[in-house]
Amino acid sequence: MPSPTPVRPDVLAAPAPSARDVRRWRQYLADERAEAAVYRELAHRRTGNEREILHALAEAEGRHEAHWVALLGDRVGKPLRGDFRTRVLAFLARHFGSVFVLALAQRAEGRSPYADDAHATDAMAADERIHEEVVRGLAARGRNRLSGTFRAAVFGANDGLVSNLALVLGISAAGVSNATVLLTGLSGLLAGALSMGAGEYVSVRSQRELLEASSPDPDTHTALPHLDVNANELVLVYRARGMSAADAEAHAADVLRDRDLAPAASTSVPEVDTHEAIGTGLGAAVSSFCFFASGAVIPVLPYLFGFHGAVALIIATVLVGLALLSTGAIVGLLSGAPPLRRALRQIAIGYGAAGATYLLGLVFGTTVA
Incomplete structure:
Protein backbone atom coordinates (compact mmCIF):
# COMPACT_ATOMS: atom_id res chain seq x y z
CA MET A 1 0.00 0.00 0.00
CA ASN A 144 -11.64 14.71 -30.88
CA ARG A 145 -11.81 11.26 -32.40
CA LEU A 146 -15.60 11.23 -32.03
CA SER A 147 -16.42 14.83 -32.73
CA GLY A 148 -16.70 14.71 -36.53
CA THR A 149 -18.93 11.71 -37.09
CA PHE A 150 -20.53 11.95 -33.64
CA ARG A 151 -21.46 15.59 -34.21
CA ALA A 152 -23.24 14.61 -37.43
CA ALA A 153 -24.94 11.71 -35.65
CA VAL A 154 -26.25 13.73 -32.70
CA PHE A 155 -27.37 16.71 -34.73
CA GLY A 156 -28.85 14.44 -37.36
CA ALA A 157 -30.89 12.52 -34.79
CA ASN A 158 -32.08 15.70 -33.10
CA ASP A 159 -33.01 17.34 -36.39
CA GLY A 160 -34.95 14.25 -37.35
CA LEU A 161 -36.77 14.11 -34.03
CA VAL A 162 -37.70 17.78 -33.89
CA SER A 163 -38.41 18.51 -37.54
CA ASN A 164 -40.53 15.43 -38.15
CA LEU A 165 -42.41 15.79 -34.86
CA ALA A 166 -43.14 19.40 -35.79
CA LEU A 167 -44.23 18.29 -39.26
CA VAL A 168 -46.48 15.53 -37.94
CA LEU A 169 -48.03 17.74 -35.25
CA GLY A 170 -48.57 20.60 -37.67
CA ILE A 171 -50.25 18.51 -40.34
CA SER A 172 -52.32 16.63 -37.75
CA ALA A 173 -53.57 19.89 -36.23
CA ALA A 174 -54.79 20.92 -39.69
CA GLY A 175 -57.31 18.07 -39.51
CA VAL A 176 -56.08 15.84 -42.33
CA SER A 177 -56.55 12.07 -42.43
CA ASN A 178 -54.33 9.53 -40.70
CA ALA A 179 -53.03 8.30 -44.08
CA THR A 180 -52.02 11.83 -45.04
CA VAL A 181 -50.16 12.32 -41.76
CA LEU A 182 -48.31 9.04 -42.27
CA LEU A 183 -47.38 9.86 -45.88
CA THR A 184 -46.24 13.34 -44.87
CA GLY A 185 -44.12 11.97 -42.03
CA LEU A 186 -42.42 9.39 -44.24
CA SER A 187 -41.80 11.99 -46.94
CA GLY A 188 -40.30 14.31 -44.36
CA LEU A 189 -38.08 11.48 -43.12
CA LEU A 190 -36.69 10.68 -46.55
CA ALA A 191 -36.29 14.26 -47.73
CA GLY A 192 -34.69 15.39 -44.49
CA ALA A 193 -32.29 12.43 -44.31
CA LEU A 194 -31.11 12.96 -47.89
CA SER A 195 -30.71 16.68 -47.31
CA MET A 196 -28.78 16.18 -44.08
CA GLY A 197 -26.50 13.56 -45.61
CA ALA A 198 -25.72 15.71 -48.66
CA GLY A 199 -25.19 18.82 -46.54
CA GLU A 200 -22.81 17.08 -44.14
CA TYR A 201 -20.80 15.59 -46.99
CA VAL A 202 -20.34 18.96 -48.68
CA SER A 203 -19.59 20.70 -45.36
CA VAL A 204 -16.95 18.24 -44.17
CA ARG A 205 -15.33 17.83 -47.59
CA SER A 206 -15.11 21.61 -47.97
CA GLN A 207 -13.54 22.00 -44.54
CA ARG A 208 -10.97 19.28 -45.22
CA GLU A 209 -10.10 20.85 -48.58
CA LEU A 210 -9.59 24.23 -46.92
CA LEU A 211 -7.27 22.67 -44.37
CA GLU A 212 -5.33 20.82 -47.04
CA ALA A 213 -4.93 24.05 -49.00
CA SER A 214 -3.49 25.71 -45.87
CA SER A 215 -1.02 22.89 -45.10
CA PRO A 216 2.62 23.18 -46.25
CA ASP A 217 3.50 21.36 -49.47
CA PRO A 218 5.75 18.43 -48.44
CA ASP A 219 7.62 18.64 -51.77
CA THR A 220 8.70 22.25 -51.29
CA HIS A 221 12.07 21.12 -49.88
CA THR A 222 13.13 20.00 -53.38
CA ALA A 223 13.52 23.68 -54.35
CA LEU A 224 16.05 24.38 -51.60
CA PRO A 225 19.23 23.40 -53.52
CA HIS A 226 18.34 25.89 -56.25
CA LEU A 227 17.51 28.89 -54.06
CA ASP A 228 19.46 32.10 -54.51
CA VAL A 229 21.20 32.36 -51.15
CA ASN A 230 21.56 36.11 -51.46
CA ALA A 231 17.90 36.71 -52.29
CA ASN A 232 16.72 33.92 -49.98
CA GLU A 233 13.01 33.63 -50.79
CA LEU A 234 12.72 31.22 -47.88
CA VAL A 235 12.60 34.21 -45.52
CA LEU A 236 9.27 35.15 -47.08
CA VAL A 237 7.89 31.70 -46.34
CA TYR A 238 8.58 32.02 -42.63
CA ARG A 239 7.37 35.61 -42.50
CA ALA A 240 4.13 34.52 -44.16
CA ARG A 241 3.74 31.93 -41.42
CA GLY A 242 3.88 34.61 -38.75
CA MET A 243 7.58 34.99 -37.86
CA SER A 244 9.12 38.42 -37.44
CA ALA A 245 11.59 39.53 -40.12
CA ALA A 246 14.61 38.95 -37.87
CA ASP A 247 13.44 35.51 -36.72
CA ALA A 248 12.56 34.53 -40.29
CA GLU A 249 16.01 35.49 -41.56
CA ALA A 250 17.75 33.61 -38.75
CA HIS A 251 15.63 30.51 -39.25
CA ALA A 252 16.06 30.59 -43.03
CA ALA A 253 19.83 30.88 -42.58
CA ASP A 254 19.79 27.82 -40.34
CA VAL A 255 17.70 25.88 -42.85
CA LEU A 256 19.94 26.75 -45.76
CA ARG A 257 23.04 25.88 -43.76
CA ASP A 258 21.66 22.46 -42.88
CA ARG A 259 19.76 21.75 -46.10
CA ASP A 260 22.18 19.05 -47.18
CA LEU A 261 21.80 17.27 -43.85
CA ALA A 262 18.03 17.29 -43.45
CA PRO A 263 16.34 18.78 -46.50
CA ALA A 264 13.04 17.07 -45.93
CA ALA A 265 12.55 18.74 -42.57
CA SER A 266 13.65 22.22 -43.62
CA THR A 267 10.32 23.65 -44.68
CA SER A 268 8.13 21.65 -42.40
CA VAL A 269 6.29 22.87 -39.33
CA PRO A 270 4.74 20.77 -36.58
CA GLU A 271 1.42 19.49 -37.81
CA VAL A 272 -1.76 19.07 -35.82
CA ASP A 273 -4.06 16.37 -37.10
CA THR A 274 -7.18 18.49 -37.39
CA HIS A 275 -8.59 16.07 -39.96
CA GLU A 276 -9.13 13.52 -37.19
CA ALA A 277 -11.42 15.94 -35.33
CA ILE A 278 -13.39 16.80 -38.47
CA GLY A 279 -13.97 13.25 -39.67
CA THR A 280 -14.47 12.13 -43.27
CA GLY A 281 -17.10 13.48 -45.62
CA LEU A 282 -18.53 10.05 -46.38
CA GLY A 283 -18.56 9.04 -42.72
CA ALA A 284 -20.33 12.24 -41.71
CA ALA A 285 -22.85 11.90 -44.56
CA VAL A 286 -23.75 8.29 -43.82
CA SER A 287 -23.91 8.95 -40.10
CA SER A 288 -26.07 12.03 -40.59
CA PHE A 289 -28.42 10.22 -42.99
CA CYS A 290 -28.87 7.21 -40.73
CA PHE A 291 -29.31 9.15 -37.52
CA PHE A 292 -31.70 11.69 -39.04
CA ALA A 293 -33.78 8.80 -40.33
CA SER A 294 -33.64 7.02 -36.96
CA GLY A 295 -34.82 10.20 -35.25
CA ALA A 296 -37.43 11.11 -37.84
CA VAL A 297 -39.06 7.68 -37.78
CA ILE A 298 -39.97 7.98 -34.10
CA PRO A 299 -42.82 10.52 -34.55
CA VAL A 300 -44.21 8.32 -37.34
CA LEU A 301 -44.22 5.07 -35.36
CA PRO A 302 -47.68 5.52 -33.77
CA TYR A 303 -49.23 6.03 -37.21
CA LEU A 304 -47.38 3.00 -38.60
CA PHE A 305 -48.90 0.91 -35.82
CA GLY A 306 -52.40 2.14 -36.56
CA PHE A 307 -52.99 4.73 -33.84
CA HIS A 308 -55.18 7.73 -34.72
CA GLY A 309 -55.91 11.25 -33.62
CA ALA A 310 -54.95 12.53 -30.20
CA VAL A 311 -53.67 9.14 -29.03
CA ALA A 312 -51.13 9.01 -31.88
CA LEU A 313 -50.04 12.59 -31.19
CA ILE A 314 -49.53 11.95 -27.48
CA ILE A 315 -47.54 8.75 -28.11
CA ALA A 316 -45.37 10.47 -30.73
CA THR A 317 -44.72 13.42 -28.41
CA VAL A 318 -43.77 11.19 -25.48
CA LEU A 319 -41.46 9.00 -27.58
CA VAL A 320 -39.70 12.02 -29.05
CA GLY A 321 -39.36 13.55 -25.58
CA LEU A 322 -37.63 10.44 -24.26
CA ALA A 323 -35.28 10.39 -27.25
CA LEU A 324 -34.45 14.09 -26.81
CA LEU A 325 -33.69 13.52 -23.14
CA SER A 326 -31.33 10.69 -24.10
CA THR A 327 -29.42 12.60 -26.76
CA GLY A 328 -29.19 15.67 -24.52
CA ALA A 329 -27.78 13.60 -21.68
CA ILE A 330 -25.21 11.97 -23.99
CA VAL A 331 -24.05 15.35 -25.27
CA GLY A 332 -23.80 16.55 -21.69
CA LEU A 333 -21.69 13.57 -20.70
CA LEU A 334 -19.31 14.00 -23.61
CA SER A 335 -18.93 17.73 -23.07
CA GLY A 336 -18.41 17.37 -19.32
CA ALA A 337 -21.55 19.42 -18.65
CA PRO A 338 -24.41 18.35 -16.31
CA PRO A 339 -26.32 15.68 -18.27
CA LEU A 340 -29.71 16.53 -16.73
CA ARG A 341 -29.43 20.21 -17.63
CA ARG A 342 -28.48 19.39 -21.22
CA ALA A 343 -31.31 16.86 -21.46
CA LEU A 344 -33.90 19.36 -20.21
CA ARG A 345 -32.60 22.03 -22.56
CA GLN A 346 -32.86 19.61 -25.46
CA ILE A 347 -36.46 18.68 -24.73
CA ALA A 348 -37.47 22.30 -24.12
CA ILE A 349 -36.12 23.37 -27.52
CA GLY A 350 -37.68 20.39 -29.29
CA TYR A 351 -41.09 20.76 -27.70
CA GLY A 352 -41.00 24.51 -28.28
CA ALA A 353 -40.46 24.09 -32.02
CA ALA A 354 -43.07 21.34 -32.30
CA GLY A 355 -45.58 23.30 -30.23
CA ALA A 356 -45.22 26.36 -32.45
CA THR A 357 -45.82 24.27 -35.56
CA TYR A 358 -48.86 22.63 -33.96
CA LEU A 359 -50.38 26.04 -33.23
CA LEU A 360 -49.76 27.11 -36.82
CA GLY A 361 -51.47 23.92 -37.99
CA LEU A 362 -54.49 24.73 -35.88
CA VAL A 363 -54.64 28.24 -37.32
CA PHE A 364 -54.32 27.12 -40.94
CA GLY A 365 -56.69 24.21 -40.39
CA THR A 366 -59.35 26.56 -39.05
CA THR A 367 -58.75 29.02 -41.87
CA VAL A 368 -59.08 26.36 -44.56
CA ALA A 369 -62.19 24.94 -42.93
Whole structure:
Protein backbone atom coordinates (compact mmCIF):
# COMPACT_ATOMS: atom_id res chain seq x y z
CA MET A 1 0.00 0.00 0.00
CA PRO A 2 1.33 3.50 -0.83
CA SER A 3 2.64 5.59 2.02
CA PRO A 4 -0.07 7.79 3.51
CA THR A 5 -0.40 11.44 2.66
CA PRO A 6 1.01 13.48 5.58
CA VAL A 7 -1.74 14.41 8.00
CA ARG A 8 -1.92 18.03 9.10
CA PRO A 9 -0.74 18.66 12.68
CA ASP A 10 -4.10 20.12 13.68
CA VAL A 11 -5.75 16.87 12.59
CA LEU A 12 -3.31 14.77 14.65
CA ALA A 13 -3.96 16.90 17.70
CA ALA A 14 -7.73 16.75 17.32
CA PRO A 15 -9.86 14.80 19.83
CA ALA A 16 -11.20 11.36 19.07
CA PRO A 17 -13.38 11.49 15.97
CA SER A 18 -17.12 11.33 16.28
CA ALA A 19 -19.14 8.47 14.88
CA ARG A 20 -20.20 10.77 12.05
CA ASP A 21 -16.56 11.52 11.19
CA VAL A 22 -15.72 7.84 11.17
CA ARG A 23 -18.62 7.07 8.83
CA ARG A 24 -17.54 9.86 6.48
CA TRP A 25 -13.90 8.75 6.49
CA ARG A 26 -14.86 5.17 5.80
CA GLN A 27 -16.98 6.31 2.85
CA TYR A 28 -14.07 8.40 1.56
CA LEU A 29 -11.88 5.33 1.85
CA ALA A 30 -14.36 3.22 -0.09
CA ASP A 31 -14.67 5.89 -2.78
CA GLU A 32 -10.91 6.20 -3.18
CA ARG A 33 -10.57 2.44 -3.59
CA ALA A 34 -13.37 2.40 -6.15
CA GLU A 35 -11.87 5.32 -8.10
CA ALA A 36 -8.46 3.66 -8.15
CA ALA A 37 -10.12 0.53 -9.53
CA VAL A 38 -11.77 2.60 -12.27
CA TYR A 39 -8.44 4.02 -13.40
CA ARG A 40 -6.81 0.58 -13.34
CA GLU A 41 -9.63 -0.84 -15.46
CA LEU A 42 -9.27 2.01 -17.94
CA ALA A 43 -5.48 1.52 -18.02
CA HIS A 44 -5.95 -2.12 -19.05
CA ARG A 45 -7.70 -0.88 -22.20
CA ARG A 46 -5.07 1.72 -23.08
CA THR A 47 -1.47 1.58 -24.25
CA GLY A 48 1.59 3.79 -24.10
CA ASN A 49 1.34 7.23 -22.55
CA GLU A 50 -2.37 7.04 -21.72
CA ARG A 51 -1.85 3.78 -19.84
CA GLU A 52 0.96 5.31 -17.77
CA ILE A 53 -1.15 8.36 -16.93
CA LEU A 54 -4.07 6.24 -15.77
CA HIS A 55 -1.82 4.07 -13.60
CA ALA A 56 -0.38 7.26 -12.07
CA LEU A 57 -3.90 8.44 -11.25
CA ALA A 58 -4.63 5.11 -9.60
CA GLU A 59 -1.48 5.45 -7.50
CA ALA A 60 -2.55 8.94 -6.41
CA GLU A 61 -5.93 7.60 -5.31
CA GLY A 62 -3.96 4.96 -3.40
CA ARG A 63 -2.15 7.71 -1.48
CA HIS A 64 -5.48 9.24 -0.56
CA GLU A 65 -6.73 5.83 0.49
CA ALA A 66 -3.72 5.43 2.78
CA HIS A 67 -4.47 8.81 4.38
CA TRP A 68 -7.94 7.69 5.47
CA VAL A 69 -6.62 4.34 6.64
CA ALA A 70 -4.10 6.17 8.84
CA LEU A 71 -6.80 8.43 10.29
CA LEU A 72 -9.20 5.57 10.94
CA GLY A 73 -6.62 3.32 12.57
CA ASP A 74 -8.40 0.36 14.13
CA ARG A 75 -11.75 1.89 13.17
CA VAL A 76 -11.38 0.95 9.51
CA GLY A 77 -13.84 -1.90 9.94
CA LYS A 78 -15.33 -3.95 7.16
CA PRO A 79 -14.74 -2.40 3.72
CA LEU A 80 -17.67 -0.38 2.43
CA ARG A 81 -18.82 -0.08 -1.15
CA GLY A 82 -18.08 3.09 -3.09
CA ASP A 83 -20.94 5.48 -3.76
CA PHE A 84 -23.44 4.60 -6.49
CA ARG A 85 -21.88 6.88 -9.11
CA THR A 86 -18.42 5.44 -8.61
CA ARG A 87 -19.75 1.86 -8.77
CA VAL A 88 -21.53 2.64 -12.05
CA LEU A 89 -18.31 4.20 -13.32
CA ALA A 90 -16.36 1.06 -12.38
CA PHE A 91 -18.90 -1.14 -14.18
CA LEU A 92 -18.69 0.96 -17.34
CA ALA A 93 -14.89 1.03 -17.21
CA ARG A 94 -14.78 -2.74 -16.78
CA HIS A 95 -17.10 -3.48 -19.69
CA PHE A 96 -16.67 -0.55 -22.06
CA GLY A 97 -13.73 1.72 -21.25
CA SER A 98 -14.94 4.42 -23.64
CA VAL A 99 -14.72 8.19 -23.73
CA PHE A 100 -18.05 8.27 -21.87
CA VAL A 101 -16.33 6.74 -18.84
CA LEU A 102 -13.58 9.35 -18.94
CA ALA A 103 -16.18 12.11 -19.20
CA LEU A 104 -17.97 10.71 -16.14
CA ALA A 105 -14.67 10.37 -14.30
CA GLN A 106 -13.91 14.00 -15.08
CA ARG A 107 -17.17 15.07 -13.46
CA ALA A 108 -16.53 12.80 -10.47
CA GLU A 109 -13.13 14.40 -9.85
CA GLY A 110 -14.75 17.83 -10.04
CA ARG A 111 -17.18 16.91 -7.25
CA SER A 112 -14.49 16.12 -4.69
CA PRO A 113 -15.45 17.34 -1.17
CA TYR A 114 -11.85 17.52 0.07
CA ALA A 115 -11.49 21.29 -0.35
CA ASP A 116 -14.18 21.80 2.32
CA ASP A 117 -13.20 18.95 4.63
CA ALA A 118 -10.83 19.85 7.47
CA HIS A 119 -9.63 16.25 7.73
CA ALA A 120 -8.39 16.13 4.12
CA THR A 121 -5.00 17.66 3.44
CA ASP A 122 -4.47 20.60 1.14
CA ALA A 123 -2.38 18.33 -1.08
CA MET A 124 -5.28 15.90 -1.46
CA ALA A 125 -7.67 18.69 -2.43
CA ALA A 126 -5.12 19.99 -4.93
CA ASP A 127 -4.65 16.47 -6.31
CA GLU A 128 -8.36 16.16 -7.04
CA ARG A 129 -8.40 19.50 -8.85
CA ILE A 130 -5.43 18.45 -10.97
CA HIS A 131 -6.92 15.00 -11.58
CA GLU A 132 -9.96 16.66 -13.13
CA GLU A 133 -7.71 18.43 -15.63
CA VAL A 134 -5.73 15.25 -16.34
CA VAL A 135 -8.90 13.29 -17.06
CA ARG A 136 -10.24 16.22 -19.08
CA GLY A 137 -7.13 15.98 -21.26
CA LEU A 138 -7.55 12.24 -21.74
CA ALA A 139 -11.24 12.61 -22.51
CA ALA A 140 -10.47 15.40 -25.00
CA ARG A 141 -8.52 12.95 -27.15
CA GLY A 142 -11.52 10.66 -27.36
CA ARG A 143 -13.84 13.61 -27.97
CA ASN A 144 -11.64 14.71 -30.88
CA ARG A 145 -11.81 11.26 -32.40
CA LEU A 146 -15.60 11.23 -32.03
CA SER A 147 -16.42 14.83 -32.73
CA GLY A 148 -16.70 14.71 -36.53
CA THR A 149 -18.93 11.71 -37.09
CA PHE A 150 -20.53 11.95 -33.64
CA ARG A 151 -21.46 15.59 -34.21
CA ALA A 152 -23.24 14.61 -37.43
CA ALA A 153 -24.94 11.71 -35.65
CA VAL A 154 -26.25 13.73 -32.70
CA PHE A 155 -27.37 16.71 -34.73
CA GLY A 156 -28.85 14.44 -37.36
CA ALA A 157 -30.89 12.52 -34.79
CA ASN A 158 -32.08 15.70 -33.10
CA ASP A 159 -33.01 17.34 -36.39
CA GLY A 160 -34.95 14.25 -37.35
CA LEU A 161 -36.77 14.11 -34.03
CA VAL A 162 -37.70 17.78 -33.89
CA SER A 163 -38.41 18.51 -37.54
CA ASN A 164 -40.53 15.43 -38.15
CA LEU A 165 -42.41 15.79 -34.86
CA ALA A 166 -43.14 19.40 -35.79
CA LEU A 167 -44.23 18.29 -39.26
CA VAL A 168 -46.48 15.53 -37.94
CA LEU A 169 -48.03 17.74 -35.25
CA GLY A 170 -48.57 20.60 -37.67
CA ILE A 171 -50.25 18.51 -40.34
CA SER A 172 -52.32 16.63 -37.75
CA ALA A 173 -53.57 19.89 -36.23
CA ALA A 174 -54.79 20.92 -39.69
CA GLY A 175 -57.31 18.07 -39.51
CA VAL A 176 -56.08 15.84 -42.33
CA SER A 177 -56.55 12.07 -42.43
CA ASN A 178 -54.33 9.53 -40.70
CA ALA A 179 -53.03 8.30 -44.08
CA THR A 180 -52.02 11.83 -45.04
CA VAL A 181 -50.16 12.32 -41.76
CA LEU A 182 -48.31 9.04 -42.27
CA LEU A 183 -47.38 9.86 -45.88
CA THR A 184 -46.24 13.34 -44.87
CA GLY A 185 -44.12 11.97 -42.03
CA LEU A 186 -42.42 9.39 -44.24
CA SER A 187 -41.80 11.99 -46.94
CA GLY A 188 -40.30 14.31 -44.36
CA LEU A 189 -38.08 11.48 -43.12
CA LEU A 190 -36.69 10.68 -46.55
CA ALA A 191 -36.29 14.26 -47.73
CA GLY A 192 -34.69 15.39 -44.49
CA ALA A 193 -32.29 12.43 -44.31
CA LEU A 194 -31.11 12.96 -47.89
CA SER A 195 -30.71 16.68 -47.31
CA MET A 196 -28.78 16.18 -44.08
CA GLY A 197 -26.50 13.56 -45.61
CA ALA A 198 -25.72 15.71 -48.66
CA GLY A 199 -25.19 18.82 -46.54
CA GLU A 200 -22.81 17.08 -44.14
CA TYR A 201 -20.80 15.59 -46.99
CA VAL A 202 -20.34 18.96 -48.68
CA SER A 203 -19.59 20.70 -45.36
CA VAL A 204 -16.95 18.24 -44.17
CA ARG A 205 -15.33 17.83 -47.59
CA SER A 206 -15.11 21.61 -47.97
CA GLN A 207 -13.54 22.00 -44.54
CA ARG A 208 -10.97 19.28 -45.22
CA GLU A 209 -10.10 20.85 -48.58
CA LEU A 210 -9.59 24.23 -46.92
CA LEU A 211 -7.27 22.67 -44.37
CA GLU A 212 -5.33 20.82 -47.04
CA ALA A 213 -4.93 24.05 -49.00
CA SER A 214 -3.49 25.71 -45.87
CA SER A 215 -1.02 22.89 -45.10
CA PRO A 216 2.62 23.18 -46.25
CA ASP A 217 3.50 21.36 -49.47
CA PRO A 218 5.75 18.43 -48.44
CA ASP A 219 7.62 18.64 -51.77
CA THR A 220 8.70 22.25 -51.29
CA HIS A 221 12.07 21.12 -49.88
CA THR A 222 13.13 20.00 -53.38
CA ALA A 223 13.52 23.68 -54.35
CA LEU A 224 16.05 24.38 -51.60
CA PRO A 225 19.23 23.40 -53.52
CA HIS A 226 18.34 25.89 -56.25
CA LEU A 227 17.51 28.89 -54.06
CA ASP A 228 19.46 32.10 -54.51
CA VAL A 229 21.20 32.36 -51.15
CA ASN A 230 21.56 36.11 -51.46
CA ALA A 231 17.90 36.71 -52.29
CA ASN A 232 16.72 33.92 -49.98
CA GLU A 233 13.01 33.63 -50.79
CA LEU A 234 12.72 31.22 -47.88
CA VAL A 235 12.60 34.21 -45.52
CA LEU A 236 9.27 35.15 -47.08
CA VAL A 237 7.89 31.70 -46.34
CA TYR A 238 8.58 32.02 -42.63
CA ARG A 239 7.37 35.61 -42.50
CA ALA A 240 4.13 34.52 -44.16
CA ARG A 241 3.74 31.93 -41.42
CA GLY A 242 3.88 34.61 -38.75
CA MET A 243 7.58 34.99 -37.86
CA SER A 244 9.12 38.42 -37.44
CA ALA A 245 11.59 39.53 -40.12
CA ALA A 246 14.61 38.95 -37.87
CA ASP A 247 13.44 35.51 -36.72
CA ALA A 248 12.56 34.53 -40.29
CA GLU A 249 16.01 35.49 -41.56
CA ALA A 250 17.75 33.61 -38.75
CA HIS A 251 15.63 30.51 -39.25
CA ALA A 252 16.06 30.59 -43.03
CA ALA A 253 19.83 30.88 -42.58
CA ASP A 254 19.79 27.82 -40.34
CA VAL A 255 17.70 25.88 -42.85
CA LEU A 256 19.94 26.75 -45.76
CA ARG A 257 23.04 25.88 -43.76
CA ASP A 258 21.66 22.46 -42.88
CA ARG A 259 19.76 21.75 -46.10
CA ASP A 260 22.18 19.05 -47.18
CA LEU A 261 21.80 17.27 -43.85
CA ALA A 262 18.03 17.29 -43.45
CA PRO A 263 16.34 18.78 -46.50
CA ALA A 264 13.04 17.07 -45.93
CA ALA A 265 12.55 18.74 -42.57
CA SER A 266 13.65 22.22 -43.62
CA THR A 267 10.32 23.65 -44.68
CA SER A 268 8.13 21.65 -42.40
CA VAL A 269 6.29 22.87 -39.33
CA PRO A 270 4.74 20.77 -36.58
CA GLU A 271 1.42 19.49 -37.81
CA VAL A 272 -1.76 19.07 -35.82
CA ASP A 273 -4.06 16.37 -37.10
CA THR A 274 -7.18 18.49 -37.39
CA HIS A 275 -8.59 16.07 -39.96
CA GLU A 276 -9.13 13.52 -37.19
CA ALA A 277 -11.42 15.94 -35.33
CA ILE A 278 -13.39 16.80 -38.47
CA GLY A 279 -13.97 13.25 -39.67
CA THR A 280 -14.47 12.13 -43.27
CA GLY A 281 -17.10 13.48 -45.62
CA LEU A 282 -18.53 10.05 -46.38
CA GLY A 283 -18.56 9.04 -42.72
CA ALA A 284 -20.33 12.24 -41.71
CA ALA A 285 -22.85 11.90 -44.56
CA VAL A 286 -23.75 8.29 -43.82
CA SER A 287 -23.91 8.95 -40.10
CA SER A 288 -26.07 12.03 -40.59
CA PHE A 289 -28.42 10.22 -42.99
CA CYS A 290 -28.87 7.21 -40.73
CA PHE A 291 -29.31 9.15 -37.52
CA PHE A 292 -31.70 11.69 -39.04
CA ALA A 293 -33.78 8.80 -40.33
CA SER A 294 -33.64 7.02 -36.96
CA GLY A 295 -34.82 10.20 -35.25
CA ALA A 296 -37.43 11.11 -37.84
CA VAL A 297 -39.06 7.68 -37.78
CA ILE A 298 -39.97 7.98 -34.10
CA PRO A 299 -42.82 10.52 -34.55
CA VAL A 300 -44.21 8.32 -37.34
CA LEU A 301 -44.22 5.07 -35.36
CA PRO A 302 -47.68 5.52 -33.77
CA TYR A 303 -49.23 6.03 -37.21
CA LEU A 304 -47.38 3.00 -38.60
CA PHE A 305 -48.90 0.91 -35.82
CA GLY A 306 -52.40 2.14 -36.56
CA PHE A 307 -52.99 4.73 -33.84
CA HIS A 308 -55.18 7.73 -34.72
CA GLY A 309 -55.91 11.25 -33.62
CA ALA A 310 -54.95 12.53 -30.20
CA VAL A 311 -53.67 9.14 -29.03
CA ALA A 312 -51.13 9.01 -31.88
CA LEU A 313 -50.04 12.59 -31.19
CA ILE A 314 -49.53 11.95 -27.48
CA ILE A 315 -47.54 8.75 -28.11
CA ALA A 316 -45.37 10.47 -30.73
CA THR A 317 -44.72 13.42 -28.41
CA VAL A 318 -43.77 11.19 -25.48
CA LEU A 319 -41.46 9.00 -27.58
CA VAL A 320 -39.70 12.02 -29.05
CA GLY A 321 -39.36 13.55 -25.58
CA LEU A 322 -37.63 10.44 -24.26
CA ALA A 323 -35.28 10.39 -27.25
CA LEU A 324 -34.45 14.09 -26.81
CA LEU A 325 -33.69 13.52 -23.14
CA SER A 326 -31.33 10.69 -24.10
CA THR A 327 -29.42 12.60 -26.76
CA GLY A 328 -29.19 15.67 -24.52
CA ALA A 329 -27.78 13.60 -21.68
CA ILE A 330 -25.21 11.97 -23.99
CA VAL A 331 -24.05 15.35 -25.27
CA GLY A 332 -23.80 16.55 -21.69
CA LEU A 333 -21.69 13.57 -20.70
CA LEU A 334 -19.31 14.00 -23.61
CA SER A 335 -18.93 17.73 -23.07
CA GLY A 336 -18.41 17.37 -19.32
CA ALA A 337 -21.55 19.42 -18.65
CA PRO A 338 -24.41 18.35 -16.31
CA PRO A 339 -26.32 15.68 -18.27
CA LEU A 340 -29.71 16.53 -16.73
CA ARG A 341 -29.43 20.21 -17.63
CA ARG A 342 -28.48 19.39 -21.22
CA ALA A 343 -31.31 16.86 -21.46
CA LEU A 344 -33.90 19.36 -20.21
CA ARG A 345 -32.60 22.03 -22.56
CA GLN A 346 -32.86 19.61 -25.46
CA ILE A 347 -36.46 18.68 -24.73
CA ALA A 348 -37.47 22.30 -24.12
CA ILE A 349 -36.12 23.37 -27.52
CA GLY A 350 -37.68 20.39 -29.29
CA TYR A 351 -41.09 20.76 -27.70
CA GLY A 352 -41.00 24.51 -28.28
CA ALA A 353 -40.46 24.09 -32.02
CA ALA A 354 -43.07 21.34 -32.30
CA GLY A 355 -45.58 23.30 -30.23
CA ALA A 356 -45.22 26.36 -32.45
CA THR A 357 -45.82 24.27 -35.56
CA TYR A 358 -48.86 22.63 -33.96
CA LEU A 359 -50.38 26.04 -33.23
CA LEU A 360 -49.76 27.11 -36.82
CA GLY A 361 -51.47 23.92 -37.99
CA LEU A 362 -54.49 24.73 -35.88
CA VAL A 363 -54.64 28.24 -37.32
CA PHE A 364 -54.32 27.12 -40.94
CA GLY A 365 -56.69 24.21 -40.39
CA THR A 366 -59.35 26.56 -39.05
CA THR A 367 -58.75 29.02 -41.87
CA VAL A 368 -59.08 26.36 -44.56
CA ALA A 369 -62.19 24.94 -42.93
